[in-house]
Amino acid sequence: MKAYTNATLLDGLGNTIKNGTVLIDSEKIIAVGEHITVPGDAETIDCEGKFVTPGIIDVHTHLGVHEAGVGAEGRDFNETSSAVTPHIRALDGINPRERGFQDARECGVTTVQVMPGSANVIGGEMVVLKTAGHAIDDMLIRNPSGMKGAFGENPKRIHGQKVVTRMGVAGLFRETLIKAEDYKRKKDNGELKDRDLGMEQLIPVLEKKIPLRTHAHRADDILTAIRIAKEFDVDLTIEHCTEGHLIAKEVAESGYQVSVGPTMSTRSKVELADKGYHTLVELEKYDVPISITTDHPVIGIEYLLTQVTTAVKAGLSEETAFRAITSQAARHLGVEDRVGSLEEGKDADLVVWTKHPFDAYAEVVETVVNGQTAFSK
Numbered sequence: 001m002k003a004y005t006n007a008t009l010l011d012g013l014g015n016t017i018k019n020g021t022v023l024i025d026s027e028k029i030i031a032v033g034e035h036i037t038v039p040g041d042a043e044t045i046d047c048e049g050k051f052v053t054p055g056i057i058d059v060h061t062h063l064g065v066h067e068a069g070v071g072a073e074g075r076d077f078n079e080t081s082s083a084v085t086p087h088i089r090a091l092d093g094i095n096p097r098e099r100g101f102q103d104a105r106e107c108g109v110t111t112v113q114v115m116p117g118s119a120n121v122i123g124g125e126m127v128v129l130k131t132a133g134h135a136i137d138d139m140l141i142r143n144p145s146g147m148k149g150a151f152g153e154n155p156k157r158i159h160g161q162k163v164v165t166r167m168g169v170a171g172l173f174r175e176t177l178i179k180a181e182d183y184k185r186k187k188d189n190g191e192l193k194d195r196d197l198g199m200e201q202l203i204p205v206l207e208k209k210i211p212l213r214t215h216a217h218r219a220d221d222i223l224t225a226i227r228i229a230k231e232f233d234v235d236l237t238i239e240h241c242t243e244g245h246l247i248a249k250e251v252a253e254s255g256y257q258v259s260v261g262p263t264m265s266t267r268s269k270v271e272l273a274d275k276g277y278h279t280l281v282e283l284e285k286y287d288v289p290i291s292i293t294t295d296h297p298v299i300g301i302e303y304l305l306t307q308v309t310t311a312v313k314a315g316l317s318e319e320t321a322f323r324a325i326t327s328q329a330a331r332h333l334g335v336e337d338r339v340g341s342l343e344e345g346k347d348a349d350l351v352v353w354t355k356h357p358f359d360a361y362a363e364v365v366e367t368v369v370n371g372q373t374a375f376s377k
Helices: 099-106 153-158 167-187 197-206 219-232 246-255 279-283 300-313 317-322 326-335
Strands: 001-008 014-023 028-033 043-046 051-054 056-061 109-114 122-130 140-150 212-216 236-240 257-258 290-292 350-351 365-371 370-376
Touching: 001 290, 001 350, 051 279, 056 212, 056 290, 056 300, 056 326, 099 300, 099 365, 109 140, 109 326, 109 365, 140 326, 153 167, 153 370, 167 197, 167 219, 167 246, 167 290, 197 326, 212 219, 219 236, 219 246, 236 246, 246 257, 246 279, 257 279, 257 326, 279 290, 290 326, 300 317
Parallel strands: 001 043, 001 051, 056 109, 140 212, 212 236, 236 257, 257 290
Antiparallel strands: 001 014, 014 028, 051 350, 109 122, 122 140, 350 365, 365 370
């Protein structure tokens, strides 16, 4: 049992607790608050003058499937053998010993979603996992956590002979979902003769057990993603949402959650021409549920907090910004029952900081994952 005492607690739900204590036993938080009785046999860590937060969450990464500093051998994130690959699983390509996982732990990131890239119209399954561990199967929190989709420039560029226009991308998306509906109907009625792994992995999407998580930068692509999700009555998260500020009202009315980023990247293509932190500020005005991402390794995961604090400087409220990498990020991933806040019963994932994490001089003193020290300074 461990007790982190005398800390300023930022619980991830909008509350600040002065002189607070977090008591953990094994892999779970068992008490949080100002007046917590610490058992005599507990290991006590005095955090006077320090801040303690939930473990930070990055909702959209390619950690382990696009390995930093390796080159072509480490690029396992886009299976471009076909424009439609729902049968693949990011789980099968993740290397937990990739340097990015260490970078994540060192900057307080304890939970990530790892997904296929955006080359394909439908790109395969993704997973949510902790950033500490040696075997991916033991690090998982949610598997699968979504089905990757992509609209706009990327699938057009990669599969130019198969889908030449945005109309073609949307058409192929619909065609695949209709095939999945027909496959599901035959399976439900006992009429299925041959199994198809891709169709099998789209059934949870149709049943709303996992969402479509669709790469969409431009406003028109975002609206196409929303249109198709409504047509097929499936859950959706909008990933990147670069021009979301142009259609913030429509995004809000859709009811879907949004992941924004990597805003620190350059305007390297047409779809990023209007990229900026104003997107987050405008979406907040319409109460759109926002998460913030690095899209690692597009931006190194170690710069997640830099993006968040820059967004605050641009006008995003501190509360929304912090929720975007804690409690709202957990909700975006569908794992809010386990991570994202300092609450009794949640996983013992927490970070000790020298200062408020939005302070430019804040340093991570300790990162705790599942009750174990994953990094200490």
